Structure formats: structure tokens, C-alpha cells
Amino acid sequence: MSAEETLAQITKEVSTCTACALHRSRKRSVPGEGPAGTEIMFIGEGPGFNENEQGRPFVGAAGNLLNELLAQAGMKREAVWIGNVVKCRPPENRDPLPEELSACNAYLERQIAAIGPKIIITLGRFSMGKFLPGAKIGAVHGQMRRIGQRFVIAMFHPAAALHNASIKPMLVKDFAQLPKLLEQARAALGQPATVPAGEPPEEAKQLSMF
Numbered sequence: 034m035s036a037e038e039t040l041a042q043i044t045k046e047v048s049t050c051t052a053c054a055l056h057r058s059r060k061r062s063v064p065g066e067g068p069a070g071t072e073i074m075f076i077g078e079g080p081g082f083n084e085n086e087q088g089r090p091f092v093g094a095a096g097n098l099l100n101e102l103l104a105q106a107g108m109k110r111e112a113v114w115i116g117n118v119v120k121c122r123p124p125e126n127r128d129p130l131p132e133e134l135s136a137c138n139a140y141l142e143r144q145i146a147a148i149g150p151k152i153i154i155t156l157g158r159f160s161m162g163k164f165l166p167g168a169k170i171g172a173v174h175g176q177m178r179r180i181g182q183r184f185v186i187a188m189f190h191p192a193a194a195l196h197n198a199s200i201k202p203m204l205v206k207d208f209a210q211l212p213k214l215l216e217q218a219r220a221a222l223g224q225p226a227t228v229p230a231g232e233p234p235e236e237a238k239q240l241s242m243f
């Protein structure tokens with residue numbers, strides 16, 4: 034199966050998934066979107082009100098800010114993949130529960146494997162927790178770390194910047210670094226990998242670039 038076909042297959046599975054309780058309250062599942070050949074994946078938390086209505090990620094207020102940040106960094110939204118750690122909206126936008134995160138995890142893993150991005154950007158603490166367990170966003174945001182065959186950059190969630198004005202300048206700065214970090218990632222991944230994909234994050238973290 035091509036990467037496109039795999040992504041389409043996952044989208045189809047997600048649309049009828051009943052693996053966790055979130056399926057009961059969803060209107061539309063939100064599998065994520067973006068080209069199979071992209072180098073960058075943005076991974077947020079979960080669908081909110083607007084995403085649940087439209088079946089698309091980051092289409093509400095946080096999405097408008099994300100679009101603005103991408104444009105300011107000279108990037109096209111259509112050129113990157115955007116999705117979430119849970120594909121169905123938690124009621125009242127509550128935090129996803131551990132069992133919901135673990136039930137949904139395999140879809141994201143398969144999406145990442147199909148795309149093979151050079152950089153994963155985590156937006157928010159649940160996404161950061163998957164890749165950088167125990168990390169503190171205030172300390173690590175904007176820093177690129179190698180994990181296996183790719184790099185991970187944790188960033189503040191755009192919604193956090195909407196609620197707390199002091200966060201937005203940090204987010205703008207982190208996004209502005211992205212083109213440069215992508216160049217670095219391309220250069221580093223052009224070399225033979227120093228850590229095989231699938232190595233435990235603890236070991237990979239010691240090889241972080243900064």
C-alpha cells in the first residue's frame with residue numbers, strides 16, 4: 034500500500050471506530066489531514082467544537098492562530114500534516130483520559146509510520162507527553178530533539194496563546210525558527226542514522242541536538 038492509501042485507510046477506520054467512549058459523543062471524527070509526502074507533522078490534542086462539526090483539525094480559533102503562525106513562518110498549511118492524539122472530541126473539551134489516549138494511539142503511530150516525517154511538532158501537553166515524557170513545556174519549547182529517525186519539537190498549544198497573551202510571542206518565535214530547523218533536520222537525516230528508529234526515547238534523548 035502506498036502512503037496515501039495507508040492514510041486513506043486509517044481515515045476510513047477512524048470514521049467507524051468504537052475503540053473508546055469518545056465515539057459516543059462525536060459528530061465527525063477528525064483523522065487529521067495533509068500530504069503523505071510532507072516533512073512536518075503537527076500533532077495537537079483533540080478535536081474541539083468546530084473540528085467535531087467539520088471533521089477537520091484546527092479549524093476554530095486555535096486553528097486560525099495556527100494558520101497565522103504558519104504563514105508568518107513562510108509555510109503553507111496545505112504542505113504540512115495536521116492532526117491530534119485523539120481523533121474524536123472529548124465532551125465539553127475535557128482532557129482526554131489515559132484509556133482514550135491509549136485506544137487512539139495506534140492510528141497516530143500508523144500515520145507517522147506512513148508519512149515518515151523529518152520533524153514532529155507537538156502542540157499541547159498530551160502530544161508532548163507522548164514523545165517527550167516528563168518534559169516541561171516552559172523549558173523545552175522550540176528545541177529540536179532527535180528521536181530515532183526524526184526530530185521532535187515541543188511547542189505551546191495555540192489555544193494557550195489565546196488564553197495567555199504572554200505565550201504568543203514565544204510561539205511566534207518558535208515558529209519563525211522552523212525553516213532553519215528543517216534545514217538542520219534535513220542535513221542530519223541525510224547522514225546515516227545514529228539511533229535506529231524505534232529505540233527507546235530515553236536513549237534517543239541523550240543524543241538530542243542541543
Ligand code: URA
Pocket residue numbers: 077078079080081084089090091092093095096116117157192
Ligand atoms: N485543538 C487541538 O488540539 N486540536 C484541534 O484539532 C483543534 C483544537
Ligand code: SF4
Pocket residue numbers: 047050051052053054055056062119120121133136137
Ligand atoms: Fe476510536 Fe480514537 Fe475516536 Fe476513540 S478517539 S473512538 S480510539 S478514533
